């Protein structure tokens with residue numbers, strides 16, 4: 001993440017993705033690959049999102065956030081904080097302490113994203129008012145077949161060996 005003083009650097013190389021909150025007070029650019037979408041049904045994601053979270057991710061150094069005055073962070077657990085717009089309330093980021101990547105709420109990305117959903121995680125904590133019927137992989141918690149199970153990040157390494165982050 002860098003500040004607005006460095007925006008001029010972006011002119012030479014257009015970002016691979018852009019995103020914003022609902023009101024536009026917070027915008028961001030990504031320079032580099034995005035991870036495919038993971039759905040998280042954990043209780044914290046459900047409460048902050050109002051349903052469940054769809055998240056991409058990118059390398060931390062590839063994310064440039066603008067309008068920092070509107071961006072607020074909430075420490076949702078000892079391991080992570082969540083970034084949101086204090087004007088409109090949009091959920092934007094999931095930031096794990098010490099991780100090399102940062103999660104981006106998929107709905108905040110401008111379309112077309114070129115991404116697709118890959119898996120559901122923390123389905124053990126899913127709400128009782130919906131079914132998961134899309135045929136994607138489901139994991140009760142962290143992906144059992146992935147190093148992400150023990151990684152200090154929010155499934156940012158899933159799927160292991162995948163092309164995207």
Ligand SMILES: [Zn+2]
Pocket residue numbers: 021022023024025026070085086087088089090
């Ligand atoms: Zn906003």
Ligand SMILES: [Zn+2]
Pocket residue numbers: 040041042043044045046053122
């Ligand atoms: Zn979650």
